[in-house]
Amino acid sequence: MVVTIGFEGSANKIGIGIIRDGEVLSNPRRTYITPPGEGFQPSATARHHQAHVLDVLQEALDIAKITPDQIDAVCYTKGPGMGAPLVSVAVVARTVAQLWQKPIIGVNHCIGHIEMARLITGADDPTVLYVSGGNTQVIAYSERRYQIFGETIDMAIGNCFDRLARLLKLSNDPSPGYNIEQMAKRGQRLVRLPYVVKGMDVSFSGMLSFIEERLDKWLAGEYTPQDICFSLQETAFAMLVETTERAMALTGSQEVLISDR
Amino acid sequence: MKSPQLLKQGAEARLYRTTFCGRPAIVKERFKKTYRHPELDDAITNDRIKAEARALVRCRKLGVRAPVVYQVDLPRRRIVMQDLPECSTVREAICRLSAAQGADCEPLLALAGRLGRLLATLHAAGLVHGDLTTSNLLVDDQLEHITVIDFGLSVADGGAEELAVDLYVLERAVLSTHPQSGPFTEHVYTAYEQQWSGARAVLDKLHQVRMRGRKRLMLG
Numbered sequence: 001m002v003v004t005i006g007f008e009g010s011a012n013k014i015g016i017g018i019i020r021d022g023e024v025l026s027n028p029r030r031t032y033i034t035p036p037g038e039g040f041q042p043s044a045t046a047r048h049h050q051a052h053v054l055d056v057l058q059e060a061l062d063i064a065k066i067t068p069d070q071i072d073a074v075c076y077t078k079g080p081g082m083g084a085p086l087v088s089v090a091v092v093a094r095t096v097a098q099l100w101q102k103p104i105i106g107v108n109h110c111i112g113h114i115e116m117a118r119l120i121t122g123a124d125d126p127t128v129l130y131v132s133g134g135n136t137q138v139i140a141y142s143e144r145r146y147q148i149f150g151e152t153i154d155m156a157i158g159n160c161f162d163r164l165a166r167l168l169k170l171s172n173d174p175s176p177g178y179n180i181e182q183m184a185k186r187g188q189r190l191v192r193l194p195y196v197v198k199g200m201d202v203s204f205s206g207m208l209s210f211i212e213e214r215l216d217k218w219l220a221g222e223y224t225p226q227d228i229c230f231s232l233q234e235t236a237f238a239m240l241v242e243t244t245e246r247a248m249a250l251t252g253s254q255e256v257l258i259s260d261r
Numbered sequence: 262m263k264s265p266q267l268l269k270q271g272a273e274a275r276l277y278r279t280t281f282c283g284r285p286a287i288v289k290e291r292f293k294k295t296y297r298h299p300e301l302d303d304a305i306t307n308d309r310i311k312a313e314a315r316a317l318v319r320c321r322k323l324g325v326r327a328p329v330v331y332q333v334d335l336p337r338r339r340i341v342m343q344d345l346p347e348c349s350t351v352r353e354a355i356c357r358l359s360a361a362q363g364a365d366c367e368p369l370l371a372l373a374g375r376l377g378r379l380l381a382t383l384h385a386a387g388l389v390h391g392d393l394t395t396s397n398l399l400v401d402d403q404l405e406h407i408t409v410i411d412f413g414l415s416v417a418d419g420g421a422e423e424l425a426v427d428l429y430v431l432e433r434a435v436l437s438t439h440p441q442s443g444p445f446t447e448h449v450y451t452a453y454e455q456q457w458s459g460a461r462a463v464l465d466k467l468h469q470v471r472m473r474g475r476k477r478l479m480l481g
Contacts, residue, residue, distance in 0.1 A: 147437070153426065153470065190300050197414060199392045199430040234298045238305075241296050242273070249272040 003066060004073045005096075007053075009089030010081025010109050011133055012040040014049040016056050018064040018071075022119055025064035028056050033173045037166050046084035053092050068100040078106030081134075110135065111146065113259040126257035129244045133158035136240070138200060138247045149247040150200025157236055158260075160204040164232055167215060168225050180229045187230020191223055195235055200246050202239045207232070273309075273413070278344060281331045285344035289313075290337070291413075306338055309413040314340055316388060316412035323382050326408040345399065345408060351376070352395035354404060355438050355445065365444040372404045373445045377452025379407055384427070385457045389419035393427050394434035421459075425466035428453075432467075 003020045015029035032048035034040050061067070076093035079086055097104040114128050127149075128139040136152035155163075158177065165176030170183070194210050196203040211228065218228065244256060265277030265288055277288040291306050293299075310333060320327040329343040349357075351372070358369045376398065383390065390397070391414030399408040416423055431449070435442045454460040 143440075149437075190298055192301075192304060195301070195305055198426050199394060199414070199434075201426075201430070234301055238294075238297045238301060242294075246272045 002073075003071050004075055004105075005060065005071050006107070006112075007074070007076040007089050007093040008109075008112070009049045009053070009085045010077045010079065011085065012045050012048075014052055014056055014085075014089060016053075016060040018060050018066055020064075020066075024120075025066060026060045026062075028059040028063065030056055031174070036169050036171050038172070039162060039166070042082045042084040045082060046088045049085050049088045053089060057092070057096070068096070071100060071102055073103050073105055074100070075105045075107050077109050077112060079109060081109055110137075110139075114139065114146065114257070117257050117259045121257065123255045123257050125253055126255035127244060127248045127251055127253040128257045128259055129240060130259045131157050131240065132260050133162065136202065136204075138244050140247060140251045140253055142251065149250065150202070150243045153198065153201050153203050154205040155208070157204060157240065160208050160236065161232070163208055164211065164229070167212065168228070180233065183226045183229035184233045185230075187224070187226040187228075189223060189227045189231075190234060191218070191227060191231040193231055193235045195239060197239050197242055200243050200250075202243055204236065207235065279341075281341050284331070286331055286341050287328065287344045289340045289342065292338070307335060310335060310338065310340060312391075312415050312417070313412040315417065316390075316415040317342065319386070319388055319417075320383065320409060320412070323386055323388070325379055325382055326406055327412075328408070328410060345410075348399045348401045348408065350396045351398040351400050351407070352434070352438050354400050355395060355435065355442070359439050359441070364439055364441040368404055369445055370448045372400065372407075373448035374452040375404075375407055377449040377454075378456045379409070380428070380431075380449070381453045381456035381460060383409075384419075384424045384453075384463065385459060387418040389416040389423045389427050391415045391427070393431040395431070395438050396434075421462045421466040422470075424463045425470045428463065428467050429470045 001021055003018065006017045006019070008015045012032040013029055015027060017027040018025045030048075030052045032040055032045050074093050074097040076090050077086060078090070094104060110130060113130060117123070118126070125141055130137045130139055134156045135158070136156045137148050138150040139146050139148055141147070161180055162176045165172070165180055170176060170179040194206045196206055211232070215228070219225065248256065265279040267275060268278045268287070269276040273294070274289050274291045277290065279286050279288055291310065294302050297305070314330050314333045317327045317330050321329065328345055330340060331343065332341040333339075334341070354372065355369065358366055362368070390409065390412060392411060397409065397411040399410060400406065419427070428450075432446050435446055450464060454464065
């Protein structure tokens, strides 16, 4: 039996998971939530993680009913991500690894997402749509590597949604994307937004500036904030599905794995 | 038209082989994508059919080989175009030749030169292909004539930015076809630059586009 503990804190969430032979025993998390209209800054996010990491660790051990001597390896997110939060969490991972005298394994954030999702879903060789706050990539495994088939050529989809949420002054609790989705459910009319697919790549920054430039005019009468959220979702998601579809046509893969934060 | 025969199913269209006024023809029919909002789907499909038909015509006016457009049928989401005589894709040519003679063999580099000049002609006119993969470039057995197909994502008057992204898509497509394709791409760019005075600005932009894709911060 192999028991591993994993530390992740590359963005505004701090999470610690314990896994025994592919079974998730515990996975407590805390999210740093900022006021509406604001994003999370690295140093404040790092302070949040520093304040909570030990509680989360205790919780992870308690829920899993695992003691440190039963653990075989300590894993942590090595990057990419925000420097300060990453370091804060890595320090704790390294410290416990030395205290408990366990090997430590650095994990690439993106690979972590994909492998975790493969474990949970049982997908064998999926085409991966990897979307989160900072990432928008279509990935598939080929030639013994995860290869990027398509990606955003400017901003990530999550970033785009966060920015719209800020423009509309939506709450960051539990997340801007969640609140956009709730608004979108009540959207009535589709605003025609720039739909930018270049081969297997997408672009979102044009869509965002298009909205930014016209937002006041739209809200003055023509469209509601709900319509705008709805249209952003419909357009952006269609772009992602289309590029994923193109990648699948290329790889011949029959499975899609959607991986987010 | 005789009853069409399904030739190929792509990610967004089906190709049928048929005849049009007695000539061998291909019907490209873009099917409905039910995951898209119907208004959005109609708008995108219409835009792409129009863009494709216009670009094909324009391409031929510029002296670059592309299928002749016979008919555009927006309500049925179709373009009827010339059926090209058998030829392979540039992707297949690269695979075949690099396996047989190496990735920097003379015939491949000559093909790269032709491709560079062809792209310079299109780009000098502001015509952006939009999906410039090696599967969308056809070539005859002698590697003499390159034909460009699939203009659904084309843009009529692209600036340096769009032209650079065009090259970037090609570069990555070539790379995914064959990992040691550096010399091929270099030859494309050399010929591209010799052919057209505006090339330098596009290649400078290309450098930025490359950096943007790879060096971006990836948070969350």
